[in-house]
Amino acid sequence: MNPQQAYDELVQRSKELFTVQSISALTGWDQQVNMPPKGVTHRAEMLAYLAQLIHEKATDPRLGELLSTAEQGRWEVGPAANLREWRRAYDQEIRLPTELVRRRAELTAKGNQIWQEARANNDFAAFAPALDDLIALSREMADHLGWQAERYDALLDLYEPGLTTAQCDTLFSELRQAIVPLLQKIVASPIQADPHLFRGADLPIEGQRELGVMITRALGFDYEAGRLDVSTHPFTSGTCAQDIRLTTRYDPQQPFQSLMGTIHEAGHGMYDQGIALEHEGTPLGATVSLGIHESQSRFFENNIGRNSAFWSYWFPRFRQTFVGITDHVGFDDFYLRLNHVTPSLIRVEADEVTYGLHIMVRFEIERDLFRGAIRPADLPAVWNAKYQEHLGIVPPTDREGVLQDIHWSWAYFGYFPTYALGSVYAAQLEAALRRDVSDLDDQLAAGEFAAPLKWMRERIHRPGSLYLPADLIEHATGKRPTADDYIAYVTRKYGELYQI
């Protein structure tokens, strides 16, 4: 067998694995969106069967042989990128002993259940021993995966290939220095949004849905290749680029929850829809990382979706949709409420200025846990001290503090930083986009929405996993990833809004 033959078989195996993964994704999507409650036991068996099948295919020793043979060849950048990603995935899979993978499944299932109860009972102590086990397990995982500077790097790399603790330290340090003083000025500003603008209102869900579909369709989400449903926790999934599923949730008094949530998920969905179809089923036709994915959702949600010109077009349509209910709301109040900035306790409800601080707290805690500098039992105190220091508020309960996120119960250590990277990448991409499309705001105000997606399609979506995330950003913007554009963006935007 020569390298080309090995490569061809790898393509075929990659596509088959993709097919099984898409079956698994559909089975999981249906569980969140459609499954009747009593179906849960059998559903777990269906998902476990598929997970096992995927694991067998991903660790098939034949893949190792094919990779070694194919890697002998001389390849163009495209096939070389496929080989790079296949190698990364294969090594990650086989470096973890089967026994550890099984133990992880058990510990996370158990840990998630304990966390749910601990959160409901506001009882961190009940979760601490499980958290201890989950961290120990993740240390083991990191050691099997391998690392150089420090152990936590191995976990970061799982979610954002190439990302290191040192890079995160730099990033969050820059963010802190800029955002903490900005936030203090915003808090002190006499200009403040009315947080109760829609309280007591009854904005029909059907109208909220129609508006969300109208806006996301205008931005470029293809509803012939996707759909929008309801779930408790909004997410984006699907079976392939031609079948992408967004979910959202509706509250009659909080139109921004569904609207901005729908735009956020549509940002993910447009990325999923935008890969190179001819490469689908291989890394070249797959999204590259969580950070880049989040850059797309945040770009459309925040950089476009909270933009003044954008809403100068949509606001009349918003009022029209809810005629008789929102007639008293003027554009300025609406826009200020949409961009309301305030120190808050709950990450998923945070605005685009404070969001990075929420992530910073989690990053620092994870980093210090894996350095052994703090122990799980210290977490409530450490958490509250950091919220006090950076956001100026302290959670009254652990439920609203250290117990709020599901991630640690699943042993998703190293995941949080990708959220902050998303905002940073988004701002850097927006700055580059505006250099190419200088009249962007005029276009948005005129109801022309094609430019942002067209630009992202070329620079971010179509390349798939051709480049590592940081290289992709550099190709798209001409610069290595930097917090500069994000800091400039929020400083300018919120400086104007709050007249600082």
Add this chain to the structure above:
Amino acid sequence: MNPQQAYDELVQRSKELFTVQSISALTGWDQQVNMPPKGVTHRAEMLAYLAQLIHEKATDPRLGELLSTAEQGRWEVGPAANLREWRRAYDQEIRLPTELVRRRAELTAKGNQIWQEARANNDFAAFAPALDDLIALSREMADHLGWQAERYDALLDLYEPGLTTAQCDTLFSELRQAIVPLLQKIVASPIQADPHLFRGADLPIEGQRELGVMITRALGFDYEAGRLDVSTHPFTSGTCAQDIRLTTRYDPQQPFQSLMGTIHEAGHGMYDQGIALEHEGTPLGATVSLGIHESQSRFFENNIGRNSAFWSYWFPRFRQTFVGITDHVGFDDFYLRLNHVTPSLIRVEADEVTYGLHIMVRFEIERDLFRGAIRPADLPAVWNAKYQEHLGIVPPTDREGVLQDIHWSWAYFGYFPTYALGSVYAAQLEAALRRDVSDLDDQLAAGEFAAPLKWMRERIHRPGSLYLPADLIEHATGKRPTADDYIAYVTRKYGELYQI
């Protein structure tokens, strides 16, 4: 390995196969109910992968070894039934050469496409050559499967284990002798329903849905273990007894389409929900045949759902749901419309009196095709002559005649008779139920709906595949399957209704 060990491994393999089948069922359900149009190409790959996986598992030579070993044991009736059904399924699978299975997939995919075009163009001649191929293929299949009296028996047995051409001949002969004269009297009766009772009305879909859910919940369909959606062609599917999915379709001017369709599918769904959970994944915990399945859908749709006492309870609720729209409709007109009998061209729209005649035409044609007594080219003429003879009407086009059903394009020869068996079984079961529950009509009129499902649970649902279909009917009713009860039922009911 002893017989018990072999049996235990068969149970485990049966359950794993069930899991994969349920994944495939969900993937197919989603395609009909949720999939955006562009997802179709990848969906075909997902389904083909699963079909291949199921085929591999179902034909694994290991199953043959395990069956041979287990069959050496002495077994109670339960395990013996499992072994009987596993053997039947395994032999059916391995008797068909892989080459033939592949050819069937190709011919049916092609045949279905040609049929769709031929039907759209009202051009039977375009479909005839494909039909020829599909029949030749099915003859081959029958010969591989094996048969004694005649070839068509092998195909009937695929859908209703144990059913023979001779039995069908007897059944349809009895039906014809009773139904054709009954129909002539009905047509001649001065009493006739107003076919336009709801024409021009706009019965809100939400109300139709609520009513359908209310009625089927009252009958016993468990919506904690199921759901109701919309699809072009109504069907019942699901992943397990605890997750059963009904679909229906709505027409603002035809409330009975969605209502009776929903009750029909709920009849299927209650059977699916009613199997013995402890045996799920093996034949003892699986529905036994298409005929028995159809007996449940038709029993709840017709024997209960078109019953006068039943509607004396529901009619006020129907009017209340559509208040202001149906106020002019009285109970007698409503009930007569619900049970409107008329010779018609389209099987799926036929009433419960003429339905069997539609099936009889198809049975006789299939029987004669497989005897070589007629050829595909003869079908339009044969079809129209039979409709003239038995129903007194002739389709003006083949689209409304011989081209109306999808079944032949999929090579589903031998399937149609199970529809008629459903009605016959349902009437036999109703007669037996009324012997046990003498005040059934009083209960229905009083809004007490527990008795029918409770009776079916014990007699039909819980046994799963313990007995072959005809034996199950005998156990439940004390008689071998017979058309007598069906003939008595329609003769009495429609004799009264049409004052014959």
